Amino acid sequence: MKRKVLSALLIAAMTMATVGCGGGQQAADTQAPAETEAPAEAETPADDAAADAEAPADSAAASGELITVGYAQVGAESDWRTANTESFKSTFTEENGYKLIFDDAQQKQENQIKAIRSFIQQEVDYIVVAPVVETGWETVLEEAKEAGIPVILSDRMMDVSDDTLYEAWVGGNFVKEGETCGDWLATYLEEQGRGEEEINMVTIQGTIGASAQVGRTEGMANKLAEHSNWKMLDMQSGEFTQAKGQEVMESFLKSYDDIDVVICENDNEAFGAIDAIKAAGKTCGPEGDIIVVSFDSVKAAFESMIAGDLNATFECNPLHGPRVAEIIQKLEAGEAVDKIQYVDEAYFDTSMDLESILAERAY
Numbered sequence: 191m192k193r194k195v196l197s198a199l200l201i202a203a204m205t206m207a208t209v210g211c212g213g214g215q216q217a218a219d220t221q222a223p224a225e226t227e228a229p230a231e232a233e234t235p236a237d238d239a240a241a242d243a244e245a246p247a248d249s250a251a252a253s254g255e256l257i258t259v260g261y262a263q264v265g266a267e268s269d270w271r272t273a274n275t276e277s278f279k280s281t282f283t284e285e286n287g288y289k290l291i292f293d294d295a296q297q298k299q300e301n302q303i304k305a306i307r308s309f310i311q312q313e314v315d316y317i318v319v320a321p322v323v324e325t326g327w328e329t330v331l332e333e334a335k336e337a338g339i340p341v342i343l344s345d346r347m348m349d350v351s352d353d354t355l356y357e358a359w360v361g362g363n364f365v366k367e368g369e370t371c372g373d374w375l376a377t378y379l380e381e382q383g384r385g386e387e388e389i390n391m392v393t394i395q396g397t398i399g400a401s402a403q404v405g406r407t408e409g410m411a412n413k414l415a416e417h418s419n420w421k422m423l424d425m426q427s428g429e430f431t432q433a434k435g436q437e438v439m440e441s442f443l444k445s446y447d448d449i450d451v452v453i454c455e456n457d458n459e460a461f462g463a464i465d466a467i468k469a470a471g472k473t474c475g476p477e478g479d480i481i482v483v484s485f486d487s488v489k490a491a492f493e494s495m496i497a498g499d500l501n502a503t504f505e506c507n508p509l510h511g512p513r514v515a516e517i518i519q520k521l522e523a524g525e526a527v528d529k530i531q532y533v534d535e536a537y538f539d540t541s542m543d544l545e546s547i548l549a550e551r552a553y
């Protein structure tokens with residue numbers, strides 16, 4: 191609900207509670223703001239509104255200064271996603287002046303569209319979306335624009351003809367991540383004396399149509415074009431999950447007996463691929479038969495490199511919460527914001543002091 195209206199309602203509720211029966215709980219329950227009737231799919235902390243109405247008069251809630259943010263998250267498919275969700279939940283707290291309404295779409299676009307519509311219905315102040323795939327968003331973004339609710343994109347990109355439908359986008363440079371992976375592979379093979387060797391590769395892609403999948407596949411393709419001795423035997427989607435990654439690698443190992451490199455478009459797919467490689471009686475990592483590389487650089491990927499299973503991981507920073515909050519604060523102050531905002535990213539491999547780096551990692 192718009193902060194101004196909420197503020198008037200809360201003050202009225204507090205006044206009635208004081209003058210009427212004194213039972214703040216009763217008055218608060220009947221006077222709680224509309225967002226307590228949030229639709230089932232939005233994870234709305236139902237008791238928060240009641241708590242807000244009971245809060246001390248000088249709290250942000252009582253004065254209605256909270257900025258309500260509806261966040262349509264992709265799902266909970268990977269360690270990266272968990273870290274990304276945590277970044278939002280630890281940033282958009284009441285202490286920081288926000289009320290977060292969080293929705294987990296379980297990797298389904300139709301659920302994200304439903305969540306966005308419920309945020310519009312609840313008249314949130316901002317809508318943040320991590321779009322599961324790039325296309326199919328124009329209609330619902332037009333509805334948000336019609337309702338006067340600014341939309342901010344986080345993580346993956348939307349392919350829309352009118353970029354005024356969103357205020358800004360924060361995320362990783364996925365094409366660059368793919369190209370950095372290709373360049374690392376070329377150097378690594380050269381160092382192994384295999385720079386001219388015929389190299390057979392397979393790719394376990396992410397969710398097809400997700401900008402992380404589109405960009406990483408494109409970046410790696412750009413590098414394949416630079417190496418005529420590299421051959422991409424096959425590519426299949428592992429849906430960014432460990433289970434599907436293992437399944438796809440099992441099928442690759444049945445189809446091809448001479449795989450030199452597997453490129454996994456996120457760390458969780460790599461964990462599954464490594465299980466499949468070992469189950470097939472093969473080895474992987476710096477001392478193994480198959481080179482395994484992946485994207486994200488979550489803590490478990492460091493543990494896998496330290497264990498000698500994973501060769502390298504290409505970072506995709508999930509800590510978007512503070513960046514999105516910065517954008518909202520600028521919009522609140524009427525300041526211009528950059529439309530495209532890349533996060534800082536690196537890569538990590540087994541030549542590095544991984545234990546020391548891991549000790550400092552935030553995710």
Ligand code: GZL
Nearest residue numbers: 268270345346402430456506
């Ligand atoms: C990248 C993000 C991807 C991660 C996966 O920004 O969209 O989705 O690489 C996650 O781990 O599932």
